[in-house]
Amino acid sequence: MLFPELLYSSLSSCCTQSRTHCQHSTPAAKMAMSSILNTDDIKKALDAFKAADSFDHKKFFEMVGLKGKSADDVKKAFHVLDADNSGFIEEEELKFVLKGFATNGRDLTDKETKAFLKAADKDGDGKIGAEEFVALVHE
Ligand SMILES: [Ca+2]
Ligand SMILES: [Ca+2]
Numbered sequence: 414m415l416f417p418e419l420l421y422s423s424l425s426s427c428c429t430q431s432r433t434h435c436q437h438s439t440p441a442a443k444m445a446m447s448s449i450l451n452t453d454d455i456k457k458a459l460d461a462f463k464a465a466d467s468f469d470h471k472k473f474f475e476m477v478g479l480k481g482k483s484a485d486d487v488k489k490a491f492h493v494l495d496a497d498n499s500g501f502i503e504e505e506e507l508k509f510v511l512k513g514f515a516t517n518g519r520d521l522t523d524k525e526t527k528a529f530l531k532a533a534d535k536d537g538d539g540k541i542g543a544e545e546f547v548a549l550v551h552e
Contacts, residue, residue, distance in 0.1 A: 444489050446514050454478045455514045462511075468525040470532060474550045477514060484547050491546045501540040504530055 446455065458476035462468045474480045479490055494502050494513040502510070508526045511518025521529065533541045533549040541549070 444493060446490060446493050449482070449486055449489050449493075450478050450514070452515075459511060459515055459518050463519065465519075465522050466524055468521055468529070470529050470549065471552065479550050482550075484551075487547045487550045488543050490550075491543045494546075501542055502533075502546065503540045507541070 454477050458473050461476060462473060479487060482490075490513075491502070492498075494506060494510055496506050496509075496513070504526060507529055508521050508523075509518075510521060510529070512520075530539070530541065533545050535545055535548070536542075
């Protein structure tokens with residue numbers, strides 16, 4: 414790691430005081446969505462779905478340029494959206510998914526969140542795994 418102090422700065426103090434005994438796992442450095450996607454494209458896509466209940470994930474992923482990205486890049490985006498690093502995008506995280514693209518992204522409505530989850534959650538466990546996300550984006 415080039416900048417360990419940056420990486421650990423967000424962890425609780427036990428990690429910085431005695432890292433060897435710390436029970437927290439080292440988080441993978443989160444990438445910014447803007448390093449994966451073009452910020453102008455993100456802005457345009459967010460503008461296109463400004464109205465409540467207008468969200469269309471297929472068109473959105475196309476507009477932000479994610480659809481054309483490799484599975485590796487889509488997974489990087491997935492990890493940005495998995496805010497608590499659980500390995501899944503849960504319903505609560507999905508509601509705020511547009512904020513993962515830009516801080517001024519709106520919240521999805523409950524209806525949009527449920528429709529999005531239903532489209533992505535192929536195995537029916539109520540959350541979106543990385544593979545499910547990649548499949549949805551490339552669909
Ligand atoms: Ca999560
Ligand atoms: Ca699932």
